[in-house]
Amino acid sequence: MRNQFSRKQFGRQTAICLAAAGIWSGLANPAQAQESFKLGVVTFLSGPAAESFGVPAANAAKVMVDAFNKGAAPKPYDKKGFGGMTVETVLVDEAGGATKQVQELRNLYQRENVDAVVGYVGSGDCLAVAPAAEEMKKFLVLFDCGSPRIFEEANYKYVFRTASHGAMDNVALARYLKSRNVKIDSMNLINQDYAWGHDSRADFVAAMQQLYPNAKPAGDLLPKFGAGQYGTEVSALARQPADIVYSSLWGGDLAAFVLQAAPRGLFKRSQLVLSAGDHVLPSLGDKMPDGTILGARGAYGILAAKSPLNDWFWKTYQDAHGQAAVVQASYRMAQALLGVKLAVEKAMAKNGGKKPNADELAEALRGLEWDSPGGKIQMALAGGQQAIQPIAIGRTKFDAGKKMVVAEDVQHFKAECVNPPSNMKSLEWIKAGFPGARCD
Known part of the structure; x- marks a missing residue:
């Protein structure tokens, strides 16, 4: 080998x-x-x-x-x-x-x-x-x-x-939603049932509690890593409409979820918000709903x-x-x-x-x-x-001329705005209201 x-x-x-x-x-x-x-x-x-x-x-x-x-x-x-x-x-x-x-x-x-x-x-x-x-x-x-x-x-x-680490992704995502005045009273959540999914969910919910204190989770799903089939989850989310569908799914799981949920109209009723979604754009192409709000775990790719x-x-x-x-x-x-x-x-x-x-x-x-x-x-x-490191968040749009997804309405965040200080754990920092964050 x-x-x-x-x-x-x-x-x-x-x-x-x-x-x-x-x-x-x-x-x-x-x-x-x-x-x-x-x-x-x-x-x-x-x-x-x-x-x-x-x-x-x-x-x-x-x-x-x-x-x-x-x-x-x-x-x-x-x-x-x-x-x-x-x-x-x-x-x-x-x-x-x-x-x-x-x-x-x-x-x-x-x-x-x-x-x-x-x-x-x-x-x-x-x-x-x-x-x-x-x-x-x-x-x-x-x-x-x-x-x-x-x-x-x-x-x-x-x-x-x-x-x-992943706290940056979720703090930046919540700050982007707030800066763009996205109305959010309810949230659907779907994340993988292991360390990454649990940590991402916790950081995003905590950040939203700081910036959207009245927003409440509706569906909160934790499918296993590598599940691949999301018919049950899509049905559950559709039964509980929310302002946004947040997910930290990645790899084949994310691609499968988008491909299975989009034809059923889930993202027409709820804004799709992805903490780390850029990597599936080349394969999904025009199957990624226009206007999806996503990050790339840094200022990478089409967000660089x-x-x-x-x-x-x-x-x-x-x-x-x-x-x-x-x-x-x-x-x-x-x-x-x-x-x-x-x-x-x-x-x-x-x-x-x-x-x-x-x-x-x-x-x-x-x-x-x-x-x-x-x-x-x-x-x-x-x-x-x-x-x-710094990070960027933006919205997707399929460019037929270029035959690829491009980013619109991109906002960049300094590292010191979305990462905790050296003397605090990330979740403690978020729940404390981001003390010491420098976002100017």
Whole structure:
């Protein structure tokens, strides 16, 4: 299951092979550096989360590593490889559940001898692998997974998350609804029955209680992760009409819910509000109801602010993979790898140019700030282990000329407006009325 591929062999068609083989290695010419840096990359390559999350993340890893090894990334990321070291990558399929992922993580460190691991979309997987990496004293960067609990319920030295957690998504969503004067007296809620769904629901309801104190939940549904069929849930929501239908569903679950609910007119009676919905837009196209209010878990994709770094990433990704849109998973993978590159080079500048060990990498990444295609990333929470970042919310509209969904009425929020301060847990901060938030 651990097949090696040369650069020539890894082309656009490789995504199909990734799902079958479960692992890949992106190698540059070893002669380019005296030493290589071996990086484990974990994301979904099979299952309902692969198309909209896993494969875009894997594609972004390929794009970024190729650019690094060629010295083709923009400044300050233009030094070849990681501090001159060629980057080798070993890609692992995240499918299979948390127990399997803990074993795969151990295999990456102990059998593959990787120097670091960047990975994980599922909150349940992150909650499982983080303590395992800490126990092994190995450097681990969580590039996605939204549960605030990862760093709010445990302290780590070797584990980092280079993207904001899910509280940001829901605070920004509630602020957007309020700023647009959306009338909300009642809410229908549908979220997955596991860590991400429960945490997202709690944060959104708490934020709405602050900004819409009179709004009451009507339906409150928690289907299992990967359910796929939502006829019962759609009927239940239709029987209890509400001003909005809020959901943090993602991946195949979100696409299935929209496809099954829209023909039954659910979104004509209620405003659809999605905390993390951008990733299904390329596949749904005109099947996504116009006017859907959604976030992308950052200022990503069609919601991203224009910048030279974003322009470079968007074009480089599309040139390599021909996608109609670049989505949140690819952005989050890119910003994680940019952060790791800077951390490696910062550590090497301090240790005399040697390949850094886990302790040196952790020291270098802790509290670091860097620019990404989605804006500035600041490792500001959990003692410098957890990132905050800006976010954008907008409304969808299918553009027939471009044959893709575009964003309208986009509002950007500063990181300090929608993320908790370092001395408060996210839910406590929201329930206290967002003390210290800077939204000007």
